[in-house]
Amino acid sequence: MDRLKYIIPVIMLLLVWVGYLAYRRQVERNLAAAAIAESRDLLLAVINTVPVRVFWKDRNLRYLGCNAAFAHDAGMPSPDEVIGKDDFHMVWAKQAELYRADDRLVMESGTARLSYDEPQTTPSGQTIWLRTSKLALKNRRNEVVGLLGLYEDITEHKRTEVELKKSEEFKNVILNSVDAEIAVLDHNGVILTVNDPWRRFALENESVAGKPDPSVEIGANYLSVCKAVTGPESSEVNAIIEGIQSVLRRQSPRYSQEYPCHSPTQLRWFSLMVSPLGQGVNAGVVITHINITDRILAEQEKASALSRLQKIASRVPGLLYQYRLRPDGSSCFPYASEAIREIYQVRPDEVRDDASLVFTKLHPDDLGAVASSIQKSARELSPWKQEYRVKTDDGSVRWVFGNAVPERDTDGSTLWHGFITDITDRIRSAEKIATLMREQKAILNNELLGIITVRDRKIIWANTGYEKMLGYEPGELIGAATRQNYLNDEDYLAFGAAAYPVINRGEVYRTRSEYVRKDGRRIWVEVSGEILNRDNGVSLWGFNDITQRMMVESRLIQSEAKIKGVLEGAADAIFITDKEGCWQYVNSQAVNMLGYRIDELMGLSIHDVILAADLQQTRAHFAQLMSTGSLRSEFRVRCKTGKIIPVDFNGTVLPDGSVFGSCRDISERKKTEQLLQESESHLKTIIENEPECINVVNAQGLLVQMNPAGLKMIEAGSFAQVKNIPVLTIIAPEFHEAYANMHVRVLAGEALLMEFEVIGLKGERRWLETHAVPMQMQGETVQLAVTRDISTRKLMEAQVHQLAFHDALTNLPNRRLLHDRLSQVLLASKRSGCYAALMFLDLDNFKPLNDAHGHGVGDMLLIEVARRLTDCVRESDTIARYGGDEFVVMLNELAFDQATSVSQALGVAEKIRNTLSQVYQLNTSQAGRAMVEHHCTASIGLVVFVNHDISQDEILKRADQAMYRAKDAGRNSIFLFESDNHQPKAVMDSTDH
Structure with missing residues (x-):
């Protein structure tokens, strides 16, 4: 019973492991079957898609199979009808013996015949050309078992080299399904127990007939078994032993390894799995062998089939491919031969899942047509045929032709089997032929x-x-x-x-x-x-x-004679040189200028007579002339007599590369230029040192020249500060319009004088007087001005004007200016119809102040009165000192009616009377008194007038009369002169206060 409690878990574990191994074996078989089916379907799809005829025969030259295209050519409804027949049953029966002899030659020699061209006669008697390839089919023992043939109809494309796709029939894959072999090892690697498949394996590998191999029986050491099977030097056995030992020592949870284990009669592969038995350190392991021969053989067969397919594809010109368009619009190339590298310059693996990279290689002008044709083929399940262009990485363009047959998959996607060939040479040949035909037609x-x-x-x-x-x-x-x-x-x-x-x-x-x-x-x-x-x-x-040309040539001969006469009579030295400057022709003036005979000059070049100091620069100019086609320059030549002459050279390159040139003696001009340069230098010195401003303003009003005196006037440190600035920017704004008008008139030809103010760069204002005249400079009319500073004169004029029209003490207008202002008021009143008023004021109690404190204090009182009067009236009104302590106030622009105007004038008069009656605080220099307090009033006479109804003198007279009436009435009063009764009337007197 104690042993049973250990054995039962082991048995259960073994049962579970056996179930897993059975499942694993079935998965391996399914994978192998799927791989074989996929290879067979892929090969059959390619055989029926490629544009070649494919057939294969047995050793007796009877057909074992073919594709649909071959059956059609043979006159059979389907490939099945061809199987079992020979060439005598085909439409080419008359040529059957010839074909069979060729087939036997290939089979007997074992050497393939590839891509050879041969004629064939059709039942209708027509001769067609075929490109054929044949090769012997051999089994694993290298015995010839049949013949594979491929051919293509190349009647229409004989120039194009097309190799036919080769194929060989799939060999039946025999899968040997065996059960898994299981053994239990102890911690030393000794076999404790095995199952029946293990024993069967031992019998199959018996060394003595009927007896199992003792090395795999219970009690044997499995590690020794591994060495015996694979050899002690094998790297695989070392890896297996180390793997088993790592699990035995519990260094690894499990170990697996695939390895070959071939019998003398059979190739076999196994998967070894090692799993621990229990958790104890001394517990053993379970060894499992799974026969994976079917999968390995299937993988090898798939690789072999793919290799054969690649070989066939490599012999067919162009690209063999499968193209899948998925329902979501994405696409891929499940299969593409290596030719895709040449056609699209991509690898097959780059487009196996995503075909978008291929579409980036299409010519942009053809992309839409290719996409539309693919959609149409998918929609109608019709064959896809399209010619289009592909752009290579180096920028070149090639033409390709695509041909494919679609089919619908169960998932809704569309799968095409087809080929793509390069037709660039055919397209280009056709284009060349068409071009030659057009050219020939155009010529004829x-x-x-x-x-x-x-x-x-x-x-x-x-x-x-x-x-x-x-x-x-x-x-x-x-x-x-x-x-x-x-x-x-x-x-x-x-x-x-x-x-x-x-x-x-x-x-x-x-x-x-x-x-x-x-x-x-x-x-x-x-x-x-x-x-x-x-x-x-x-x-x-x-x-x-050439009638016209003959006439032109005749005229040209005559013209050349005339031109030669003109050149000989020219005043300038005229010559023609070759590209190196050697003279080919010189006129008589050139001979006279240089002093050489013509035959002497013909042996020289233009560089031989140029002064050595100018030679390097002249050679550079000559090179520039040859590059640009024309050039004008100056240099010096040395005559035969040694005389040096400056010349003005003008050269032009003629169509034949020679140079036509002329030279003019400019000795006199050079002397004149020297004198002019000296004159300009003198003039510049004068201008730079001229104390008055000299400036030039161009037609756009920009300052283009100014001497140092002018720069000082506008507070500029250098001309760079003001060069090309608008001149109006330094002229006071109130003079802009007048200056602009003057500038226009000067440019039109006038000479004008103008006074204006400028504002310097630092803000100082100056009065300037300018005399401006027009002048030509560089082909443009500009304004030249001589300007002087008249600020001092203007200040003196202002002071004289002030003294002539203003009171020196109060700075108020005097009598002269008052009369002028009164005249202006009368004219304004006549134009507007508004009334005006005039007041005559006489200070009361002024004389006692003078007598008591002197004229200095009296003058201070008069100044204060002038200030108070100014505060009482508008800026447009006039206040004048008439003399002594008498003042005149004139109000203009009153109302349109007399009553309102009188009221307005009386209001101002009353304001003046009240203001002047306020106490005066006057500074004094008298000993003991710093301030004098004085009371002073005024007697005011007022007259209101309009529209020049009375004269200036009468107005002043009436105001004076009214003022004296105010004084007589007790002072500090206002009297209005009434025009109705011509008498002053009291409107405000001292009794009112």
């Missing part, structure tokens, strides 16, 4: 060139150009003798005697000749001819009408 139909073919000196064909050249109708010259084109028999015979011996030697004959048109007019033609066919004597002749 060229109306500017006459072409005829002649036999026995009779025209057998003439193009339109020849007919029009000689004035004949279309077809009229066919059959005519060429004699009618010549002036006389002598010319006709002379041409034949000269031309035909040349063309009969195979050479081209060329000449010029005078021909006669149908209308009798003579023309000059350029003739060239050569023999076309020596057998029938046909020759080809071309004619070019």
Whole structure:
């Protein structure tokens, strides 16, 4: 019982392990079967898709199989009808013996015949060309068991080299299914127990018939078994032993290894798995062997089939492929031969899952058409055929032709089996042929060139150009003798005697000749001819009408004579040199200038007479002339006498590369320029040191020149600060319009004087007086101005004006300015109809102040009165000191009616009276008193007037009368002069206060 409690768990574990191994074996078998089926389906799909005929025969040359295309050519409805028959049953029965002899030769020699061309006669008697490949089929023992053949109809594309796809029939794969072998080892690796498959394996590998191999029986050490099976030096056995030991020592949870274990009669592979038995340190392990021979053989067969497919694909020109379009719109190439590298420059693995990389290689102009054709083929399940362009990585373009047959998969995707071939050479050949045909047609139909073919000196064909050249109708010259084109028999015979011996030697004959048109007019033609066919004597002749050219050449000769006369009579030295500067022609003036004879100059170059100091620069200029085509420069030449002459050179490169040049002696001009330069230097010195401003303003109003005196006036440190600035930016704004008008008039030709203010760069204002005149500078009319600073004069004028029209003490207008202002007010009143008013004021109690404190204090009182009066009126009104302590206030622009105006004037008068009656605090220099307090009032006489109804004197007189009435009435009063009764009337007196 104690042993049973250990054995039962082991048995249960073994049962579970056996179940797992059975499942694992079935998975391996399924994978192997799927791989074989996939290989077979792929090969059959390719065989029925490729554009070649495929067949295979047995040793007796009977057909074992073929593709649908071969069956169609053989006249059979399907491949099944071909199986079992020989070539005598096919449509090519008459050629059967020839084909069979060729087949036997291949099978007996064992050497393949690849890509050879042979003719075949169809039942209709038509001869077609086939490109055929044949090879012997051999078994594993290298015995010939049959024949594989491929051929392609190359009648229409004989130039294109196409190798046929090869294939061989799949061999039946025999899968040996065996159960898993299981053994239990103790911790030392000794076999404790085994199952029946293990024992069967031992019997199958018996060393003595009927007895199992003792090395795998219970009690044997399994590690020794491994060494015995694979050899002690094998790296695999060392790995297996180390793996088993690592599990025995519990260093690894499990170990697995696949390895070959071949018997003398069979190749076998096994998967070894080692798992611990229990958790104890001394517990053993379970060894499991699974026969994976089926899977390994299937993988090898798949690789072999794929290799055979790749070999077939490599012999077929172009790309064999499968293309899948999924329902979601994505696509891929499940299979693509290595030719995809050449066609699209991608690897097969790069597009196995995603085909988008291929579409990036398509020419942009063809991408839409290719995509549309694929969609149409998928929608209709119709064969896909398309010619399109592919752009390579180096930028070149190649043409390809695609042909594929679609089928619908169960998942809704569409799978095409097809091929793509490079047709670039065919497309280019077709384009070249079309181009040559167009060129030939254009040449023959060229109306500017006459072409005829002649036999026995009779025209057998003439193009339109020849007919029009000689004035004949279309077809009229066919059959005519060429004699009618010549002036006389002598010319006709002379041409034949000269031309035909040349063309009969195979050479081209060329000449010029005078021909006669149908209308009798003579023309000059350029003739060239050569023999076309020596057998029938046909020759080809071309004619070019050169009548106009002959006339031009004649005129050109005459023109050259005239030009030579002109050049010889020119005042300048004129010459022609080659590219290196060697003289080819010089006129008489050049001879006279340089002092050489013509024959002496013809042996020299222009560089030989150039002064050594100028030679390097002149050579550079000559190179520039050859590059740009024209050049003008100056240099010095040394005459034969040693005299040095400066010259102005002007050169032009002629069409033939020679140089046409002229040289002019500029000695006098150089002297003049020297004098002018000295004059300009003197003028510049004068301008720079001139104390007045000299400036130039261009037509756009920009400051382009200014001397140091001017820069000082506008507070500029250098001319760079103000160069090209608008001149108005330094002129006071109130003078902009006047200055602009002056500038326009000066540019129009006037000389003007103007005064204006400028604002310097640092803000200082100055008065300037400018005298501006027009001047030409670099082909443009500009304004030249001489300007001086008149700020001091303006200040003095202002002071004189101030003294002439203002009171020196109060700075108020004096009598003269008052009369001027009164005149202006009268004129304004006449224009506007508004009333105005005038007040005469006399200070009360002024004399006692003077007497008591002196005139200085009195002057202070007058100044204060002037200030208070200014505060009482508007800025546009006038306050004047009339004399002594008398003041005049004039109000303008009152109301339109008298009453309102009187009221307004009285209001101002009352304001003045009140203001002036306030106490005055006057500073004094008297001993003991710093301030004098004084009370002073004013007597005011007022007159209101309008529209020049009375004179200035009368206005002043009436105001004066009213003022004296105010004084007489007790002072500090206002009297209004009434115009109705011509009497002053009191409106405010001292009694009112």
